[in-house]
Amino acid sequence: MRCLVVDDEDDIRVLLRGFFMSRGWTVDEAASGSEALARNAEDYDVIVLDQRMPGLTGYETGVRLRSDGFRGPIIFYSAYVTPELEWNLRRNVGLDLHIVSKPDLDHLMSVIERLSAA
Amino acid sequence: MRTFLRSLARSFRARGLQGGPWTDLLRAMHRVRVLVGVSALGVAWLLPDATPRERILFAVLVGGFYLPYAVTVLAITRRRQGSVSRIGTVVADMLIVFTFQAALPETRFVGMIGYLLIVAIYSAIGGLPAGATITVGAIGLTLLAQVVDPFPPFVDLYTLCMFAAAALGLAFLLERAGREQRRAIHELDESVGKLEETRSQLEEAQRLAHVGSWRWDVAANITSWSCELYRIFGVDSAHHQATYEGFLQLVHPEDREMVNGTVRSSRETGDPFSLQHRIIRPDHAVRWLDSRGQVVRDRRGSTVAMVGTGQDITERKELERLRREFVSGISHDVRTPLTSIKGFASLIRSSWRDIGDDERSDYLARIERSAHELETLVVQLLEYSRLEAGHASVAPGRMRFEEWVRELLDELAPALAGHEVFVDVPPGLELNADASALRRVVGNLVENAAKFAPATTRIRVEASRSEEQTLVSVCDEGPGIPEGERERVFDAFYRGADAKTNARGTGLGLAVAKRYVELHGGRIWVEETQSGTTISFSLPLAGLERPGERAIFAA
Numbered sequence: 001m002r003c004l005v006v007d008d009e010d011d012i013r014v015l016l017r018g019f020f021m022s023r024g025w026t027v028d029e030a031a032s033g034s035e036a037l038a039r040n041a042e043d044y045d046v047i048v049l050d051q052r053m054p055g056l057t058g059y060e061t062g063v064r065l066r067s068d069g070f071r072g073p074i075i076f077y078s079a080y081v082t083p084e085l086e087w088n089l090r091r092n093v094g095l096d097l098h099i100v101s102k103p104d105l106d107h108l109m110s111v112i113e114r115l116s117a118a
Numbered sequence: 119m120r121t122f123l124r125s126l127a128r129s130f131r132a133r134g135l136q137g138g139p140w141t142d143l144l145r146a147m148h149r150v151r152v153l154v155g156v157s158a159l160g161v162a163w164l165l166p167d168a169t170p171r172e173r174i175l176f177a178v179l180v181g182g183f184y185l186p187y188a189v190t191v192l193a194i195t196r197r198r199q200g201s202v203s204r205i206g207t208v209v210a211d212m213l214i215v216f217t218f219q220a221a222l223p224e225t226r227f228v229g230m231i232g233y234l235l236i237v238a239i240y241s242a243i244g245g246l247p248a249g250a251t252i253t254v255g256a257i258g259l260t261l262l263a264q265v266v267d268p269f270p271p272f273v274d275l276y277t278l279c280m281f282a283a284a285a286l287g288l289a290f291l292l293e294r295a296g297r298e299q300r301r302a303i304h305e306l307d308e309s310v311g312k313l314e315e316t317r318s319q320l321e322e323a324q325r326l327a328h329v330g331s332w333r334w335d336v337a338a339n340i341t342s343w344s345c346e347l348y349r350i351f352g353v354d355s356a357h358h359q360a361t362y363e364g365f366l367q368l369v370h371p372e373d374r375e376m377v378n379g380t381v382r383s384s385r386e387t388g389d390p391f392s393l394q395h396r397i398i399r400p401d402h403a404v405r406w407l408d409s410r411g412q413v414v415r416d417r418r419g420s421t422v423a424m425v426g427t428g429q430d431i432t433e434r435k436e437l438e439r440l441r442r443e444f445v446s447g448i449s450h451d452v453r454t455p456l457t458s459i460k461g462f463a464s465l466i467r468s469s470w471r472d473i474g475d476d477e478r479s480d481y482l483a484r485i486e487r488s489a490h491e492l493e494t495l496v497v498q499l500l501e502y503s504r505l506e507a508g509h510a511s512v513a514p515g516r517m518r519f520e521e522w523v524r525e526l527l528d529e530l531a532p533a534l535a536g537h538e539v540f541v542d543v544p545p546g547l548e549l550n551a552d553a554s555a556l557r558r559v560v561g562n563l564v565e566n567a568a569k570f571a572p573a574t575t576r577i578r579v580e581a582s583r584s585e586e587q588t589l590v591s592v593c594d595e596g597p598g599i600p601e602g603e604r605e606r607v608f609d610a611f612y613r614g615a616d617a618k619t620n621a622r623g624t625g626l627g628l629a630v631a632k633r634y635v636e637l638h639g640g641r642i643w644v645e646e647t648q649s650g651t652t653i654s655f656s657l658p659l660a661g662l663e664r665p666g667e668r669a670i671f672a673a
Contacts, residue, residue: 009454011484015461018481022469079450105461 001025001116002043006036006061007050016048019109023116033061041070046115051078051085059085062093075100075111321345328430332411334362335423336385341365350407350430352399370396370404381411385424388413394431406435440609451495455488501558502610502626505633512552512637514657519547519581519588526557526564527579533565536573543581549588549657555634559642562627563592563653570651571596583659591645591654598651604644608632631655 003025005016010031017027028044030036033056041047047065049058056064062074073096076089081099089097098111321344324330330347334340341360348355351368358364362381369377373395384391390412397407411426462481466473473481504510520543527539560579567577575595582589599607610629628642635642635655642655 011454011458011488012461014480014484015458015465018465018469018473018477019461022465022472079453080446105457105464 001045002028003046003048004028004030004036004039004041004044005048006030006033006053006058007048008032008053009050012050016108019105020112023112025116032056033058033064036061037064037068041065041068041072044070044072046073046075048075049077051076051081059089059093062089062097066093066095072096073098073115075108077101077108325349330428331426332365332428333423333425336421339363347428350405350428351397352401352403352405368397368399370398372396377409381424384411385413385421388415388421391426394435405430406432444610448495448499452492455491458488459485498626498630502630505630506610510633510637512555512634514550514552514638516548516550517553517556519543519549519590520545522553522556523560523579523581526560530561530564534568534577537568537571538574538576539564540576540578542578544583547581547583547588549581549583549590550659551638551657552634555637559631559634559655560590560592562631566627566653567592567594567596567651570594585659587640587656587658589654589656591652593647593650593652595650598647598649599644601646604646607644608642628653 001024003020005013005020005027006029007013007016008031013029013031017029020027028039030039032053033049036047036049037056047070049062051058053061058076058078062076065074074093075098076093077100078085079101081101086099089099100108100111324344324346328346328350330350331344332347333342335342339361341362341364343351343355343358343360348358351358353368359367366374366378377393377395380391380393383389390410392408392410394406394408396404398404408429408431409426411424413421414423414425416422462485466478466481470478501510520541523541523543527534527541564577564579571577571594577595578591578593580591580593608628608631610626632642635657638657640655640657642653645652645654
């Protein structure tokens with residue numbers, strides 16, 4: 001599996017890369033939404049997005065990825081998922097969307113395991 | 119005088135005295151009158167020297183008027199629990215006195231005493247109007263006695279006494295009435311003064327507490343507001359539609375339905391209500407209001423009005439918002455390093471064999487850095503709470519700025535990585551500051567600049583000196599601070615209106631810096647610049663100028 005991790009925080013990117021790689025995935029990193037959009041989304045099986053980033057937010061990045069035609073699963077995480085944000089995400093990013101509260105690595109792992117099993 | 123006449127007129131219209139021991143006294147007096155009247159009739163017929171005309175006049179006066187009157191009064195008062203016509207009684211009494219005088223000239227003196235007695239009794243019972251009525255009656259009858267045949271016109275001692283008594287009585291009554299009136303006016307003045315004082319105290323209290331009060335007359339749909347409530351709503355009483363709908367118009371459209379529903383259900387159920395809602399002032403400012411109210415019922419239990427208060431709680435709401443932001447910010451700032459610590463620790467444990475030494479050591483370094491970040495956060499929080507509680511103090515002393523700032527920048531170097539830092543300070547510049555406090559100020563400013571300005575941009579630390587103060591500025595080439603936020607950045611927990619900013623920090627750095635500068639007697643502000651951010655602060659030189667300090671320093 002090829003995966004793109006989009007987060008402005010270096011620590012989190014490295015951490016996620018470690019976790020994905022320990023499950024045998026190939027990981028690319030992007031430090032911002034625009035950096036992620038500059039890549040070819042078709043190359044990836046999964047895209048992981050952080051909501052809180054300078055410039056484009058995770059939600060905005062997700063919406064653009066979908067309009068660019070990316071159909072794969074998107075794992076979205078944020079420390080605070082407000083009901084409005086969740087509603088907007090489900091409506092505009094929809095499809096294969098997984099919402100994880102940021103510090104909940106266990107949840108993230110279970111999502112990843114489900115995805116790698118599929 | 120006009121008041122006196124008015125009260126006199128009222129006494130003529132008055133129906134009488136109601137109940138009580140005085141009524142009993144009057145009834146007794148009437149009984150005596152009946153007896154006296156009958157005897158007077160007898161005496162009239164028995165008068166030895168009277169002419170037939172005199173006897174007839176007597177019979178007409180006493181028998182035809184006085185007796186029937188006294189008997190009727192007795193009958194009425196018996197049945198109606200005593201309502202005695204004041205003026206009728208007075209006239210009757212005058213008649214009997216007059217009759218005695220006319221019939222028996224030798225009883226004139228007794229009559230005069232009796233007359234004075236009547237004036238005294240009536241003044242005591244009925245006050246001014248009754249006494250005045252008698253007096254007027256007496257004068258009238260005396261004048262009548264002068265002109266009516268068969269009494270020859272005469273002016274004797276008795277008549278003079280009658281007039282004197284009448285005048286004295288009148289003077290006495292007028293004096294008493296005046297005194298009472300003056301006392302009443304004085305009491306009224308005092309009450310009005312007290313009322314006015316209470317009212318102004320109430321208004322003052324309302325103004326201080328930002329609490330206004332209102333009353334809504336439900337049936338007429340008229341509202342009345344206190345001055346403070348008008349101030350809270352920012353409307354002019356002259357231009358406000360004083361109805362319930364007029365109030366609803368000022369409520370924030372999103373809250374209107376809730377407010378209306380709450381008020382109506384309170385009106386129907388009679389339960390007091392209390393709610394917080396927004397209002398929009400005519401100048402479009404939004405304020406938060408704490409509204410409370412309850413129903414006022416009349417004796418039969420039906421709702422006549424609602425009364426209540428409105429308190430401006432905008433400041434409190436703002437504080438609550440800041441506190442929420444602070445808590446959410448703090449929890450974010452705690453969670454981020456915690457996630458790293460937890461995540462890397464678990465990664466190292468689960469993939470111990472799969473990762474190389476380099477990776478392992480990198481992960482461990484990250485754990486260390488996150489722990490350090492948490493520590494800084496706790497230190498900063500404690501520092502802020504100490505400053506806020508007023509427990510912090512500074513001990514300014516002379517220091518050479520350039521050397522000091524270069525040392526500081528060396529220490530901060532890891533946090534400033536990726537930025538070029540320039541120091542532009544006149545050589546040998548000295549300032550008067552507490553070194554550890556200044557470290558927090560300049561350190562926070564430089565770290566902030568490094569945090570917000572993109573990597574590879576320049577940060578400049580400048581200082582200059584004028585007569586009374588040293589001016590220090592930290593400039594960066596970052597995105598700058600929007601004009602509207604330049605005042606607020608020094609508020610604790612303020613993190614910028616742009617929620618996308620993913621800056622780590624407590625929002626306390628600038629608040630801490632501000633308090634330290636103020637402890638030095640200085641000032642801190644955001645400069646108005648075209649690009650980037652420049653934050654400057656001033657430190658007074660006062661301490662440096664004092665020779666005493668210099669001596670200590672030299673020693």
